[in-house]
Amino acid sequence: MTTMIAASSIVKTNLPCSSRISSCSDFTSGHSWRPLEAAKHYRAHGVRSLRITCAATKTAKSPAEEEWKIKRQLLLEKRVRSVDVKEALRLQNENGFVILDVRPEAEFKQAHPPGAVNVQIYRLIKEWTAWDIARRAAFAFFGIFAGTEENPEFIKSVEEKLGKDAKIIVACSAGGTMKPTLNLPDGKQSRSLIAAYLLVLDGYKNVFHLEGGLYQWFKEDLPAEAEEEN
Secondary structure, three states: HHHHHHHHHEEEEEEEHHHHHHHHHHHHHHOOOOHHHHHHHHHHHHHHHHHHHHHHOOOOOOOOOOOOOHHHHHHHHHOEEEEEEHHHHHHHHOOOOOOEEEOHHHHHHHHHHOEEEEEEOOEEEOOOOOOHHHHHHHHHHHOOOOEEEEOOOHHHHHHHHOOOOEEEEEEOOOEOOOOOOOOOOOOEEHHHHHHHHHHHHOOOOOOEEEHHHHHHHHHOOOOOOOOOOO
16 A cells, blocks of 8 residues: 555656656657758758858948949049049149059059159958958959958058148059940049049048059150169
């Protein structure tokens, strides 16, 4: 009799536990006992986690990476003029304009117009993270050559050399153009036009752009000088 009572007590005390086990089994049956459903559940939650991680590591787009149409529209609104190389030389000699050469420093040292100021808008690559590589690939579409990345000190360096009231002609190698053509209805951006856009955003009001770039300057045998290696 004692044994029967004990067994009965055990059964009674274990009923709630049995209920809990049953509900727990219902939960695990959706994952451990049903592998297909469990895999779907895992994939769905895994994708959400991955997307959140990517959003957290992605950096904001810089002004230089803005769409060319938007850059061009602002340049036209601010009446940024494009001048050919002979006009640029005249403005430099007669009207106090400064040629801002935004090519890499090594190219500037090889040859540049006399009196030109060099602040490179793109510098040699310092980091090779996956995100930086993706950003540079986007610039490669516009002819920004390999091995460089955006110079985050560009505006700061310009401000140290040229005041906001300076008369500036921005120049790079090729020049780019804002003039529409049959194949390029919005023209074609270049390092000098990107630099002009950044300068206008920063409050510079007398900004011109060198049409044809320094390639055309040297081609027409206009004055040039080089810096000797130390």
